[in-house]
Amino acid sequence: MENNKSNIDMELETPVVGQVKSRKRELLRLLKENKLAFIGLIIFVIFFITALLGLLLTSGKEPVFDPSMVRLQEKLLPPLASPHLESLRPHEVPKTGVYVFGTDDLGRDVFARMLQGAWVSLTVGFVAVGIAVLVGLFMGGIAGYFGQKYIGLDHIIVVLLFSTGATLSLTGKSFTGFIVIVIDLAFVFSLALIRWKSRKSRYFKWLDLLRKKTLSIDTLIMRVVDIMLCFPSFFLILTVVALLPASIYNIMIVIGLTSWMGTTRFVRAEFLSLREQDFVTAARALGVNDYRIIFRHMIPNAIAPVLVSATIGIATAILTEAGLSFLGFGVPPPNATWGNILSDGKRFIFDAPWLTFIPGFAILLVVLSFNLFGEGLRDIMNPKLRERH
């Protein structure tokens, strides 16, 4: 029996794998044709490796390049300047022999700081967009798949009670909050009990009032998206980041939680159209449950364009982080980011232009590569825009 099944699986799988491979090869071919996108991909890979190396070389107890070592006698040296060996202790001499990107106003090695900043930019971009994509997939998927379901009055009461309880217990009145939550749980259990025991009983006719339909899930989620879109995004991020304690994780979370709306709308639209397709109907007719339909059949079909716009989202997130660092709200010192190297360097813009230009060009290059790669992928995957020969 077992053997038989795996045989069938293999038979089913072999052609699929073959097709995937050829599709990948096709994608690569199209990518090579689109030169800008290919260059973007190469820069992106180089940046990725640099950031990983940067993390390895600048962290730990005795880093190879110490981004926070202050050498005041060596301040504002131009790129490729050699260190004054007589005034430095042996461990203060940069491992590269020269200051590849010069030094800043505290004599710190800009090359080491740029390496450290690369990792920061990379993680901020990826984590923020990861959060945004996850939230967007979740909300958009629910709105698209379960959107026609209605929220009853009882659901609202439960959620309201629970959130009041949680807020109360978080703001100090833990006892009252606890009691409210207990009441809430009791409410849930009694409702379930009554429904299970006496579904048809006429004494509980009034309970139908609780099941009154209020608004559909789709409406709810889309209104939340509308509300979020009302905030000017950079201003909102700035406000929240300024009010929260300075930390890199807060920045990632805040950028992520303020940029999921586009993905949500997109996933919802995609799910609404996929729902009506025959393969989903077939899966439903076979009795496949909702979650399997969503995760095995619908998400794989909707994910590619989402990932493409995520690539561009990473570029935006890196720019936002750089802007925040520039305004002084970014990652707290002594950690270096490209934004705060530039921001520190702007005071010396005429004496030490490399402090502005090196991080500026680095940000430009990385963001450009993400944009080119993402837009190139979008063009490749859009058959409408493909050139006809």
Add this chain to the structure above:
Amino acid sequence: MLSFIGRSVIQKIVTLFFVSIVSFLIIHMAPGKPSQVDPLNPKFTPEMVERFRKEFHLDKPLYTQYFYFYHDLFTGKTVSWKDNQPVLAKIFERFLNSLPLFIVGTILTWTLSFPVGIRSALHRGGLYDRSATFFSYLFISIPGFFFAYILIIFVVNSFHVPVIGMETFGLESLSWQRMFMDRIWHLLIPSILGATGGIAVLSRYVRSQMLEVEGQDYVRTAKAKGLTAEQVHYKHALRNALLPFVTMFGLILPGLIGGSVIIESIFSWPGMGRMAYEAILARDYPIILTVNFISAVLVLGGTFVSDLLYMVVDPRIRL
């Protein structure tokens, strides 16, 4: 039509109500108290803090504060916590400063991106199209503050004109032409900065719209019946490609507030973005909340206007 307007206005008011709640909660739930802005200041004795809290209802529960705040806002009595000036008057003054930047930037964006985009679409794949594509990606990707410094260095070194601030200090005795030119120089660089990103995005959009329309059957028909290239491109194709842009007129309204924070703080331009930035630094909640509220109104108003415009220009849409 009327029922659409009515429904949409009600929906937008409900959204606005929730926006007001959410923004209020975000601000007040955040750690730190506005009364502790300046703990090192010896003038801030506990009695002062207490008086401060009383004065601005900070000792009341949150929903009372919410009610007080929006009551004050709608009666125009909100005052800044920092200097006790009426918030609306302050915002209006800064708004007048931001307005020229916004107008010049918008005019630059909308007049330049159409020719660039249309030409790219008509000469698809050519040298012009490829370089336009590359430059638009470049301008989308360049960090605004970095570009600002490049422009400042370039302008200051090659034209020897001051560009920081709204006008050069101490020029009052000069002739009006000189003063006028001075204002123009100060206005030009930040406007160009504000416009480049917009030109890049919008021209790409114009290009793709134009390409899509050029592939339609009616354009081929127009070509086949022997119309001149100008007539095909500008009469048959362009008019249809312009449809989505009509709606974008509504969406430029919110640009009045957002997006100018960095540019205005680099150029020391006393506009709205800078005021918002200073208010955030000083935890001046009334100003932050009011700016937020106004921008939400602008966003909702903008979408409303664009829906209406769409209905007017596109007879196929019946909402």
